[in-house]
Amino acid sequence: MKCEILILGSGPAGWTAALYAARANRRPVVVRGLQPGGQLSITTDVENYPGFAEVIQGPWLMEQMEAQARTAGTEVIDDLITEVRLEQGTPFVCVGDGGAEYYGETLIIATGAQARWLGLESETKFRGHGVSACATCDGFFFRGMEVAVVGGGNTAAEEALFLTNFASRVHLVHRRDVMRAEKVLQDRVLRNEKIVPHWNREVAEVLGDNEPLGVTAIRLRATGDGANGAADETLPVAGVFIAIGHDPATGLFKGKLKMDAHGYIQTAPDSTATEIRGVYAAGDVRDAVYRQAVTAAGMGCMAALEAERFLAERE
Ligand SMILES: Cc1cc2nc3c(=O)[nH]c(=O)nc-3n(C[C@H](O)[C@H](O)[C@H](O)COP(=O)(O)OP(=O)(O)OC[C@H]3O[C@@H](n4cnc5c(N)ncnc54)[C@H](O)[C@@H]3O)c2cc1C
Structure with a gap:
């Protein structure tokens, strides 16, 4: 299959790139990958995507984005790209799981990112129902409540500080007795009266109710051999x-x-623009800082406009 703008990924970045490319009459092709709709397809309430006064659902938002991109003239392929050939220049070649080859005069990479999880069964059960990987997205739902943040790096420090805007208390759970976060962030965390550190602990289980599904507590297990004085707690x-x-x-x-x-x-x-002319990267795949649907969509728009200019200059 050959096209002028080939887009890998069907999250907010991929669909927005497709919308703009289609409206520029470039008949883009989107390869959806294993997670059609991207990360928002596994969440529930979304309250911070502009344009909706009511709470909307992540999967619904992604269906709307896909429908809009299709209506504008996007071709959609269900495949997972397993190999790319960029070194020979345009057209760039992407090879699908079953060996199908896709040729793009330009390539927009919008393959996103995945949050790391602890891997507990109970964590999976309550994901989207009290367990989250994004304080910016979900902190608002916990106004006046107690929450826990698990981790000891910059992300954990930033999430804990952000959550103090809403939560009555933020428990910081870390496997070690010192954070890995930058010193300035550590200081801000440790000075904040709303943040209670629980050193040398890891989450053993997320506890909660079934109807409605929701978290009520976490069971912590002490790490190490007990010499550090940490004890199990709930x-x-x-x-x-x-x-x-x-x-x-x-x-x-x-x-x-x-x-x-x-x-x-x-x-x-x-x-x-990446260092290869005609190859662009948009959304979480190139953004370790903001990681939001709206910023991913914004970058998808940028990538399509840049790809369109590249094609127009060549013509
Ligand atoms: C649980 C959860 C809740 C969230 N809630 C919010 C929220 O309320 N508000 C908000 O703004 N943000 C939220 N976010 C963050 C938001 O979802 C991301 O910032 C956004 O989805 C990033 O969009 P993206 O298009 O860059 O990538 P993703 O959404 O990560 O999409 C990546 C796409 O690439 C595809 N792909 C990957 N590899 C390949 C491959 N090899 N071949 C083909 N395709 C491939 C995948 O199938 C997927 O379609 C949430 C994230 C999570 C995990």
């Missing part, structure tokens, strides 16, 4: 924020595109 909380990092979906591009130390694709300043 914390009554309404929300648990897992803040142990994100993994950008960039394995395909290792050694082919510049990435930062955490695997996020690097682009030119104020641009989605």
Whole structure:
């Protein structure tokens, strides 16, 4: 299959890129990947996507984005790209799971990222019902309640501080007795009276009700051999924020595109352009900072406009 603008990923970045590319009459192709709709397809309430006074559901929002992109003239393919060939220049070649080849005069990478989870069964059960990986997205739901943040790096520190705007108390649960976060963030966390650290503990289980599904507490297990004085405990909380990092979906591009130390694709300043002309990266795949649907959508728009200019200049 050949097209002018080939888009990998069907999250907010991918669909917005497709919408703009289709409206520029470039008949884009979107390869949806294993998670059609991206990360928002696994969440429930979304209250911060502009344009909706009522609470909307993540999967519904993604269906709307897909429908809009299709109506504008996007072709949609269900495949998972397992190999890319960029070194020969345009057209760029992407190979699907079953061996199908897709040729794009330009390529927009919108493969997103995945939050890291603890891997507990109870965590999966309550995901979207008290267990979250995004304080910016879900903190508002816990006004006046006690919550826990799990992790010890910059993300955990930032999430804990942000949550103090809403929660009555924020329990910070960390496996070690010192945070890995930058010193300035650590100081802010430790000075904040609303944040209660629980050192040398890990989450053993998320506890909650079934009807309605919701978190009521977390059971903590002491790490180490007990010499550090930490004991098992149960914390009554309404929300648990897992803040142990994100993994950008960039394995395909290792050694082919510049990435930062955490695997996020690097682009030119104020641009989605990678170092290969005609290849663009938009959304969470290149953004370790904001990680929001609206910023991903904004970058999808930028990528499509930049791809369109590249094609127009060549013509
Ligand atoms: C539980 C949860 C709740 C959230 N709530 C909110 C919220 O309320 N508000 C908000 O603004 N943000 C929220 N976020 C963050 C938001 O979902 C992300 O910032 C946004 O989805 C990023 O969009 P994206 O298009 O960059 O990538 P993603 O949404 O991550 O989409 C990536 C896409 O790439 C595809 N893909 C990956 N690899 C391949 C491949 N090899 N071949 C083809 N396709 C591939 C996947 O199938 C997927 O469709 C939430 C995130 C989570 C996890």
